[in-house]
Amino acid sequence: MVLREIAMPLLYDTLRQHEELWELYTRKEEYFPQQLDKHGRFPYALSIFQNILEPMVSKYLRDNRFDIEYPGNKQFAVCLTHDVDEIYPPLNHTVLSSLKCLKGLNFRGFKRQVSWKVHGKEKSPYRNFKAIMDLEEEYGARSSFYFLATNADITRFRYNIEDLENELGQIKDRGWEVGLHGGYYAFNNLEEILREKNRLEQELDKKVIGYRNHYLRFQVPDTWEKLAKAGFGYDTTLGYSEMVGFRNGMCHPFMPYNLRADREINILEIPMAIMDDTLFESVQSYERALMLTKRLIDTVALYNGVICLNWHSESFNCPFKNMREIMYNEILEYCACKSAWMTSGEKIWRWWSSYGCYNNPEKRNLG
Numbered sequence: 001m002v003l004r005e006i007a008m009p010l011l012y013d014t015l016r017q018h019e020e021l022w023e024l025y026t027r028k029e030e031y032f033p034q035q036l037d038k039h040g041r042f043p044y045a046l047s048i049f050q051n052i053l054e055p056m057v058s059k060y061l062r063d064n065r066f067d068i069e070y071p072g073n074k075q076f077a078v079c080l081t082h083d084v085d086e087i088y089p090p091l092n093h094t095v096l097s098s099l100k101c102l103k104g105l106n107f108r109g110f111k112r113q114v115s116w117k118v119h120g121k122e123k124s125p126y127r128n129f130k131a132i133m134d135l136e137e138e139y140g141a142r143s144s145f146y147f148l149a150t151n152a153d154i155t156r157f158r159y160n161i162e163d164l165e166n167e168l169g170q171i172k173d174r175g176w177e178v179g180l181h182g183g184y185y186a187f188n189n190l191e192e193i194l195r196e197k198n199r200l201e202q203e204l205d206k207k208v209i210g211y212r213n214h215y216l217r218f219q220v221p222d223t224w225e226k227l228a229k230a231g232f233g234y235d236t237t238l239g240y241s242e243m244v245g246f247r248n249g250m251c252h253p254f255m256p257y258n259l260r261a262d263r264e265i266n267i268l269e270i271p272m273a274i275m276d277d278t279l280f281e282s283v284q285s286y287e288r289a290l291m292l293t294k295r296l297i298d299t300v301a302l303y304n305g306v307i308c309l310n311w312h313s314e315s316f317n318c319p320f321k322n323m324r325e326i327m328y329n330e331i332l333e334y335c336a337c338k339s340a341w342m343t344s345g346e347k348i349w350r351w352w353s354s355y356g357c358y359n360n361p362e363k364r365n366l367g
């Protein structure tokens with residue numbers, strides 16, 4: 001039974017019986033927002049659904065006997081992702097990093113932070129993909145790296161994707177995923193999305209399946225429609241920039257529904273539950289951040305869900321953000337102990353789209 005063909009209508013019908021949850025699932029309140037933030041995003045503060053740490057829709061589906069299965073009978077999955085915003089950090093970033101190294105008498109770190117300014121772009125401390133992959137490999141994990149493929153950005157020039165041909169090849173050859181980190185101006189512009197996708201695919205020499213927009217800019221349901229038209233398999237933008245948790249009450253991947261057109265959208269959403277910046281900015285201490293993270297992981301495990309994490313690649317190798325790297329290690333350790341399936345968005349998309357993961361045992365023969 002293929003999830004897209006059989007199970008989704010059943011899932012929609014089940015959810016429609018509970019109006020509030022249907023509105024949460026479809027993000028109805030985002031169709032006519034009263035107010036958006038300065039980046040045009042719908043803010044958590046304005047949502048009528050404040051109970052964001054509980055995946056209400058996933059809970060309801062489980063209570064209605066929708067089952068999920070994972071390879072190797074794993075209880076839940078962790079979708080590990082990295083937005084690649086920085087390769088060549090701006091000067092103030094380098095100064096901060098260098099000072100932090102000097103203060104800690106970390107001379108090797110200091111050298112790494114400044115030497116690329118002297119010896120050239122190849123030595124940038126944020127060409128760190130191999131180290132991130134090595135770390136993940138220790139836990140049998142895989143992940144997704146989302147790269148920018150545009151020169152247009154709201155703050156400054158970031159990097160040319162053409163400079164990273166070797167890195168892209170290494171990531172691909174090791175079986176990790178390269179996805180598109182759609183530019184600041186892409187989320188509502190199909191031509192721009194296609195331009196960036198083509199540019200990345202040309203460098204990668206492979207079709208790109210996964211997407212997340214820079215700054216989490218997103219318009220419900222239009223961005224999904226555009227991504228589906230552009231040929232993406234999945235998106236993982238749907239999380240709030242100012243709050244961790246489950247934006248549409250789902251801790252599972254799902255096929256979005258277009259309320260305006262009254263139909264399913266042909267793309268899988270793997271909703272992002274925790275972004276490193278958001279986590280560290282919303283709680284005061286490392287201990288509280290870790291506690292909150294473990295609470296969310298435990299919740300997702302309870303519902304046999306997928307928890308999607310976004311740890312920026314510049315959170316690694318960064319002296320003034322080193323707590324984020326330490327936290328990432330702890331998360332991998334914690335999830336490995338819980339025997340989670342830790343993998344990339346692409347692998348989850350492949351699994352989801354080729355098996356009927358929402359197997360409702362009472363109704364599975366109806367198709």
Ligand SMILES: [Zn+2]
Binds near residue numbers: 181
């Ligand atoms: Zn970004």
